[in-house]
Amino acid sequence: MSHKKYPRVVIIGAGFAGLNAAKKLANQPFEVIIIDKTNHHLFQPLLYQVASAALSPGDIASPIRTILRGIPNVYVEMDEVVSIDKVNKIVILSEQENIEFDYLIVAPGTRHSYFSNPEWEQFAPGLKSLDDALKIREKVLLSFEKAEHLVGSNEANRHLTFVIVGGGPTGVEIAGSLAEIGSRTMLPDFPMLNKKDIKIYLVEATNRILSSFPESLSEKARQNLETLGVRVLLNARVANITENDVEISWEHHSEIIETTNVIWGAGNAASPLLKTLNSQLDKSGRAIVNSDCSLPNYPNIFVVGDAACFTNNNGDILPGVAQTAIQQGHYVASNISRKIQPENRKPFVYNDKGIMATIGRAKAIAQIGKLKFHGIIAWLLWAVIHVISLIGFRNQFRVMTEWIWYYFTFNPGARLIIRSKLKKDNPK
Amino acid sequence: MSHKKYPRVVIIGAGFAGLNAAKKLANQPFEVIIIDKTNHHLFQPLLYQVASAALSPGDIASPIRTILRGIPNVYVEMDEVVSIDKVNKIVILSEQENIEFDYLIVAPGTRHSYFSNPEWEQFAPGLKSLDDALKIREKVLLSFEKAEHLVGSNEANRHLTFVIVGGGPTGVEIAGSLAEIGSRTMLPDFPMLNKKDIKIYLVEATNRILSSFPESLSEKARQNLETLGVRVLLNARVANITENDVEISWEHHSEIIETTNVIWGAGNAASPLLKTLNSQLDKSGRAIVNSDCSLPNYPNIFVVGDAACFTNNNGDILPGVAQTAIQQGHYVASNISRKIQPENRKPFVYNDKGIMATIGRAKAIAQIGKLKFHGIIAWLLWAVIHVISLIGFRNQFRVMTEWIWYYFTFNPGARLIIRSKLKKDNPK
Numbered sequence: 001m002s003h004k005k006y007p008r009v010v011i012i013g014a015g016f017a018g019l020n021a022a023k024k025l026a027n028q029p030f031e032v033i034i035i036d037k038t039n040h041h042l043f044q045p046l047l048y049q050v051a052s053a054a055l056s057p058g059d060i061a062s063p064i065r066t067i068l069r070g071i072p073n074v075y076v077e078m079d080e081v082v083s084i085d086k087v088n089k090i091v092i093l094s095e096q097e098n099i100e101f102d103y104l105i106v107a108p109g110t111r112h113s114y115f116s117n118p119e120w121e122q123f124a125p126g127l128k129s130l131d132d133a134l135k136i137r138e139k140v141l142l143s144f145e146k147a148e149h150l151v152g153s154n155e156a157n158r159h160l161t162f163v164i165v166g167g168g169p170t171g172v173e174i175a176g177s178l179a180e181i182g183s184r185t186m187l188p189d190f191p192m193l194n195k196k197d198i199k200i201y202l203v204e205a206t207n208r209i210l211s212s213f214p215e216s217l218s219e220k221a222r223q224n225l226e227t228l229g230v231r232v233l234l235n236a237r238v239a240n241i242t243e244n245d246v247e248i249s250w251e252h253h254s255e256i257i258e259t260t261n262v263i264w265g266a267g268n269a270a271s272p273l274l275k276t277l278n279s280q281l282d283k284s285g286r287a288i289v290n291s292d293c294s295l296p297n298y299p300n301i302f303v304v305g306d307a308a309c310f311t312n313n314n315g316d317i318l319p320g321v322a323q324t325a326i327q328q329g330h331y332v333a334s335n336i337s338r339k340i341q342p343e344n345r346k347p348f349v350y351n352d353k354g355i356m357a358t359i360g361r362a363k364a365i366a367q368i369g370k371l372k373f374h375g376i377i378a379w380l381l382w383a384v385i386h387v388i389s390l391i392g393f394r395n396q397f398r399v400m401t402e403w404i405w406y407y408f409t410f411n412p413g414a415r416l417i418i419r420s421k422l423k424k425d426n427p428k
Numbered sequence: 429m430s431h432k433k434y435p436r437v438v439i440i441g442a443g444f445a446g447l448n449a450a451k452k453l454a455n456q457p458f459e460v461i462i463i464d465k466t467n468h469h470l471f472q473p474l475l476y477q478v479a480s481a482a483l484s485p486g487d488i489a490s491p492i493r494t495i496l497r498g499i500p501n502v503y504v505e506m507d508e509v510v511s512i513d514k515v516n517k518i519v520i521l522s523e524q525e526n527i528e529f530d531y532l533i534v535a536p537g538t539r540h541s542y543f544s545n546p547e548w549e550q551f552a553p554g555l556k557s558l559d560d561a562l563k564i565r566e567k568v569l570l571s572f573e574k575a576e577h578l579v580g581s582n583e584a585n586r587h588l589t590f591v592i593v594g595g596g597p598t599g600v601e602i603a604g605s606l607a608e609i610g611s612r613t614m615l616p617d618f619p620m621l622n623k624k625d626i627k628i629y630l631v632e633a634t635n636r637i638l639s640s641f642p643e644s645l646s647e648k649a650r651q652n653l654e655t656l657g658v659r660v661l662l663n664a665r666v667a668n669i670t671e672n673d674v675e676i677s678w679e680h681h682s683e684i685i686e687t688t689n690v691i692w693g694a695g696n697a698a699s700p701l702l703k704t705l706n707s708q709l710d711k712s713g714r715a716i717v718n719s720d721c722s723l724p725n726y727p728n729i730f731v732v733g734d735a736a737c738f739t740n741n742n743g744d745i746l747p748g749v750a751q752t753a754i755q756q757g758h759y760v761a762s763n764i765s766r767k768i769q770p771e772n773r774k775p776f777v778y779n780d781k782g783i784m785a786t787i788g789r790a791k792a793i794a795q796i797g798k799l800k801f802h803g804i805i806a807w808l809l810w811a812v813i814h815v816i817s818l819i820g821f822r823n824q825f826r827v828m829t830e831w832i833w834y835y836f837t838f839n840p841g842a843r844l845i846i847r848s849k850l851k852k853d854n855p856k
Contacts, residue, residue: 037849037850038845038846039569039573039843039844039845040843040844040845056484056485056486056487057484057842057844057846058484058841058842058844059484061844063617063843063844065617065618066617066839066843069616069617070616075619076617077577078573078845078850079850080849080850094850095850095851096577129846130844130846131846131847134846141467145467145506149505149524188497188498189491189493189494189497189504190493191503394833394837394839394841395841397829398826398829398841401825401826401829405822409822411494411822413486413822413823413826414484414485414486415467415468415491415494416467416468416485416486416489416491416558417466417467417468417506418466418485418557418558418559418562419559421465421508422465422506422507422508422522422523423523
């Protein structure tokens with residue numbers, strides 16, 4: 001990899017942005033090195049289905065090397081980037097030698113943020129990686145096992161109470177799928193438990209869930225959730241989280257919910273790597289970029305996807321969704337490959353293809369341009385678009401057949417506890 | 429579960445023996461409690477394919493509760509049995525209250541045994557649980573990542589050298605699938621590595637592999653392995669295992685193989701739980717049982733499957749295979765359900781349906797009665813029988829489609845590193 005014949009493009013992160021940039025630069029006169037700390041590209045929009053045991057990790061992830069296999073000018077490195085030296089044009093890796101670059105595309109994504117309460121993380125896991133999803137899956141499944149033995153006790157109720165923090169798409173999707181799988185899949189397996197024992201709360205700080213959608217669709221989603229048995233708490237903030245309960249506060253009162261299952265779907269913070277750029281960041285830690293996605297004064301360093309704070313020409317900041325990442329990755333790589341001088345680059349223009357969120361089987365909402373959809377039509381649209389967007393025929397086929405199977409049987413296929421053993425609760 | 433109206437049958441272990449016993453007792457006038465330390469029944473014959481990234485855990489495992497769902501007299505407990513008090517008829521659990529029994533079926537299976545070298549386990553993981561398989565999968569995949577960076581060095585060769593200990597079916601199947609996936613799947617993803625860099629050794633202490641098969645089939649299997657590039661070392665014993673090498677000794681000489689990848693497929697020891705029976709055990713720790721699978725002097729305590737040492741009427745000890753476990757579980761439950769007095773029980777008779785082992789794609793051997801098969805016919809036979817034997821249409825369908833996909837593409841779908849990060853080797 002040391003024979004430097006062509007200008008070198010280093011890409012940090014093989015998510016939607018990084019992978020699309022690499023593909024765009026395939027077979028171009030550049031040496032491309034794409035670095036990721038895992039060996040796989042993850043289809044993040046379906047990660048919550050791994051957490052709820054509906055899909056297996058292998059259904060929504062593929063090895064990065066295999067996706068980019070056979071492209072002679074693209075190299076894949078599995079390693080963690082520790083820092084970026086923008087002046088000397090060097091990327092510093094955790095385990096391997098530093099890599100120099102001519103162009104740099106920074107696309108490390110986000111992690112969940114607990115704001116000023118990092119101690120909550122141990123009790124309220126978030127959902128960004130396959131490892132996160134498998135941990136949540138095991139915890140949820142184990143909770144039902146524990147509750148079955150303790151049935152009727154306070155402890156049992158605590159294990160069957162789920163609090164999901166954050167009414168954005170992740171929170172809504174987790175709450176909806178837990179409600180559905182809890183009552184339709186788990187209950188028939190646990191003869192001691194009753195539907196009324198399972199309590200699922202979705203906690204949202206503002207006055208409606210899915211605030212990026214029109215109000216009428218937010219309301220539909222809320223109704224769908226309530227139909228599934230989810231209690232949607234609006235204008236509600238999390239004041240504290242411990243091992244056994246959550247304190248929720250409203251403007252004038254507060255309430256303690258006893259639960260051992262809190263899932264964090266609120267608040268993102270961009271990768272800490274961005275701090276090493278020594279450039280201006282927004283309050284979520286995202287790098288503020290120019291209209292060509294480059295860093296101010298560094299025309300050959302680009303920050304894209306969830307890690308970038310990009311302001312549209314109408315003054316809106318672009319949402320942290322897959323489409324933004326895909327389009328920016330493509331746009332930046334296209335400018336690099338055509339060797340357009342910084343002053344001649346046309347500004348990035350976001351093409352809003354619409355937004356959608358799913359609540360449960362045959363329940364979803366979607367907005368495409370001025371059209372609004374809900375119910376089974378939105379859900380079918382959601383399902384088709386997500387299956388098509390998966391990488392590779394194998395994953396498309398497996399996800400589609402799992403969904404068809406689930407649609408008719410309500411028995412998702414990945415309800416396995418692999419790492420954990422049943423342990424008595426810690427004494428209080 | 430405390431309303432004891434019917435005699436209680438406790439079953440320890442939900443493997444082939446335990447699960448078949450539970451099914452046989454379904455809807456009979458008994459209270460049946462089946463206890464397993466995991467929440468799933470594992471189809472162990474295909475576990476090596478999870479280790480070699482060919483299948484996902486969810487393809488070969490199903491929740492025990494779901495398999496036995498809706499049977500009113502069968503209860504499932506997830507817990508570990510710590511000991512058995514045969515005199516007072518009590519099973520002592522790790523986390524929950526003790527359970528009394530009228531009948532007991534002990535079917536806890538085996539673990540791998542490192543004989544008198546327990547310190548080898550850390551360097552040479554065995555393959556009994558899904559957790560074991562995922563650990564081996566990550567280690568193997570990570571080895572290729574490490575080798576790619578270190579290419580040409582001694583360390584790189586060490587990471588690409590795999591030593592599988594034990595020439596029984598497990599060892600042969602792992603060696604064959606690693607050889608195939610190594611050269612057909614992994615190499616195209618790692619441009620720095622060459623086929624000659626991958627070295628796979630299968631170490632067998634006797635003079636032939638698969639010694640339960642006729643000699644001619646053993647020889648076919650050995651040839652198949654050599655064709656795939658596996659070096660089969662016969663009459664060879666493992667003298668020592670460290671983090672970075674294995675010492676192999678023959679009668680008159682010995683050799684050091686540098687490797688960071690040793691997989692243990694030799695030697696089983698029955699579950700340590702059997703010691704608490706205070707009954708006679710054989711040298712592998714299995715309980716020696718009567719002709720009705722009961723423990724001497726305890727006609728209502730049965731030990732079945734891999735945990736039992738059962739001597740056939742021709743003096744042979746039955747092999748520790750799925751068929752033995754299935755048939756014994758069924759036989760014992762049938763005697764219980766018909767309330768046959770101990771003195772009237774007909775001895776258990778093993779129905780040998782044949783044996784088979786697979787080496788790779790379109791490579792297998794099989795013996796059914798006096799018929800011997802090898803090559804693609806044996807492999808198709810193997811594939812069909814294994815797909816049919818899986819529990820549930822979903823898993824049958826998923827395994828079958830994965831195999832068809834693999835047959836044509838050589839790209840198995842589960843090559844994910846989820847828990848581990850790339851770390852520099854420890855300094856020597």
